[in-house]
Amino acid sequence: MSESILDVYQEREYPYTYSAAHEPIAEVDPGQTVRIHCVDCFENLLVEEDQKFSDVCEYPYLNPQAGPIFVNGAEDGDTLLVHIEDIEITRDWAVTGLVPKFGLLTPTAVTEMLTESIPDIVRKLPIRDNRVWFGDLSTELAPFMGTIGTAPKLEAINALTPAHYGGNMDCPETCAGNTVHLPVLNEGALFFCGDGHATQGHGEIGGVACEVPVNLVCRFELIKGKAIGWPRITNDDYMMVVGSARPLEDATRIACTGLVDWVSTEYDMNTTDALLWITQILELRVGNVCDPNYSVVAAVERRLLEARP
Known part of the structure; x- marks a missing residue:
């Protein structure tokens, strides 16, 4: 660097x-x-x-x-x-x-x-x-x-x-x-x-x-060689996906679908289990509801995806 x-x-x-x-x-x-x-x-x-x-x-x-x-x-x-x-x-x-x-x-x-x-x-x-x-x-x-x-x-x-x-x-x-x-x-x-x-x-x-x-x-x-469909945001604590569309529920569907797919891949979960657990821990945040497309952030804390003894 x-x-x-x-x-x-x-x-x-x-x-x-x-x-x-x-x-x-x-x-x-x-x-x-x-x-x-x-x-x-x-x-x-x-x-x-x-x-x-x-x-x-x-x-x-x-x-x-x-x-x-x-x-x-x-x-x-x-x-x-x-x-x-x-x-x-x-x-x-x-x-x-x-x-x-x-x-x-x-x-x-x-x-x-x-x-x-x-x-x-x-x-x-x-x-x-x-x-x-x-x-x-x-x-x-x-x-x-x-x-x-x-x-x-x-x-x-x-x-x-x-x-x-x-x-x-x-x-x-x-x-x-x-x-x-x-x-x-x-x-x-x-x-x-x-x-x-x-x-x-x-x-x-x-x-x-x-x-x-x-x-x-x-x-x-x-x-290299890894394509994503929609923007993601990460830090040490969270993984997030941003969906943008109208109406607002479609932006939400994009963000949540992307997050479920990402979690299931990264944490070796099947899609059903990922959806079931994310339903319990999801944070939804609205970026904008004023632009030609609305934006929604679907976020989960990583600590809630890590198995504990």
């Missing part, structure tokens, strides 16, 4: 799609630690509370990505491991708010209603003392990557949409100390990331987290 850190900057226009058509911005070897410099989901253009979201962005031009990064040796059918070492917030405030026709509790372009949409509101929230402040209220910083993934094999899919390759999952589990497992669908894996969050509640029901520019410090590893 290299002890030096390779800084990666987006020195051309930010891509707003996950696609193999984008030219790589960097080439790295597995084991190399990289620091990927990312703007926020509004490309750092939303800086005052008297602005409107419509002043700086137009759907679907949200979540500018850093990437793609070409990982040497990665081939279709491999699994890319992204060991997240740190997520460095690079300014002393976050932006949040409400976007008309976006979020769980408002009419949207695909869930039309006669009722009025939520208003266009922008709020700047100070960051100090390792906390995000909302007036006199505060919560601890818990930074994570809202978007993280690899290029799909054929499609160009907007960076607001999560799917089998990762993308805009908005799962707080994509944080420092965890490893994100992503399918490799193209030579070089073609890794993208962005949409840094200082913190966010599960579900992101209002549509906008505490949005910040960040530097993702990570290290890549390859599992």
Whole structure:
């Protein structure tokens, strides 16, 4: 493993799609630690509370990505491991708010209603003392990557949409100390990331987290010849699978099916036994219920899968 850190900057226009058509911005070897410099989901253009979201962005031009990064040796059918070492917030405030026709509790372009949409509101929230402040209220910083993934094999899919390759999952589990497992669908894996969050509640029901520019410090590893269908997340304590779809129950089915299959393989259990036991110990967490696809994390503690005398 290299002890030096390779800084990666987006020195051309930010891509707003996950696609193999984008030219790589960097080439790295597995084991190399990289620091990927990312703007926020509004490309750092939303800086005052008297602005409107419509002043700086137009759907679907949200979540500018850093990437793609070409990982040497990665081939279709491999699994890319992204060991997240740190997520460095690079300014002393976050932006949040409400976007008309976006979020769980408002009419949207695909869930039309006669009722009025939520208003266009922008709020700047100070960051100090390792906390995000909302007036006199505060919560601890818990930074994570809202978007993280690899290029799909054929499609160009907007960076607001999560799917089998990762993308805009908005799962707080994509944080420092965890490893994100992503399918490799193209030579070089073609890794993208962005949409840094200082913190966010599960579900992101209002549509906008505490949005910040960040530097993702990570290290890549390859599992050769082992394909996975959906993103996985691991640490010393948990194994997790992320499913993304609409309706929410289909995202849940994807995540739970992937977890049952994974546990049955890794712990040498038949599928029936794995399902029976996971039913008793499963943790379900909602990543987002506001994006074009919803995301669900199915998680189990490893200690509950290990036989005890």
